[in-house]
Amino acid sequence: MKGAHLRSSHVRELVRLINETHELPAGPGARPRHLLSGICRILGSDAAVCVREEDFRPEGTGAFTATVLAGWGTDRLSAVQSLQRMGSACNPAIRALMRRRPAPGSVVTAMRRDLVGDRAWYSAPYVEHHLLPTGLDDSVYSGRWSERPGVVQGIGIHRGRSGRRFDAAERELLNLFHSECWALLGPVEQDGDRPQADRLSPRERQTLTLLLQGLGDKDIAARMEISRFTVNQYTKSLYKHFGVRSRAALLALFLERMHKGPA
Secondary structure, eight states: OOOTTOOHHHHHHHHHHHHHHHHSOSSSSHHHHHHHHHHHHHHTOSEEEEEEESSOSTTSOOOEEEEEEESOOGGGHHHHHHHHHHOGGGSHHHHHHHTOOOOTTOEEEEEHHHHSOHHHHHHSHHIIIIIGGGTEEEEEEEEEEOSSTTOEEEEEEEEETTSOOOOHHHHHHHHHHHHHHGGGOOOOOOOTTSOOGGGSOHHHHHHHHHHHTTOOHHHHHHHHTSOHHHHHHHHHHHHHHHTOSSHHHHHHHHHHHHHOOOO
């Protein structure tokens, strides 16, 4: 991108955001959360997510781990969970971005309507049944391709259904943001004063990982080669460890940790 559409006011705000971020302590997740929340504010968007994709290609699984979230409250958790369960390619805009083959280290940013038309977008099951019910709609996506094949750091920014569509200036600002800040958008560590996943047994950690990927008991049992009863016992142990009473509460806890800012 050549910056022909960039707004000077946006660039000034972005520079201020980056300077603020560097002044924050390098502790667990403060910088990534501040960055993503800040770009949401500058762009006037309602929700944003930064993910690490492990198999980002048309024939791949599209499996991802959300590393930073902003604006994803409990009323929108289902959209994130469904995308994890169904794979990124169920989003037609992300599927179109998967077809790009840029050089390693390149950042590609595109508005949803440049990736997929309205008919294909609104008829996609994921969009119709999982995204739109949360009140979110228009989006812009950015990916930074790693040296490792299929590994991409992705950013998705959303506006509500009643909001205006993203424009070229906002697309270019997100591209500039991603190009300059990708190294700061690392995985968010867990808070030290909360129950820690590294204190779990190996089988409990494996169960937790599969639960966070959206798998059900039957699939977890098959993946771990154990009975569904044993999966249920591990799940109950996780509930007790993290102080929750349901799978939804467990997922909400981990997603909250990823997007909650400092107290």
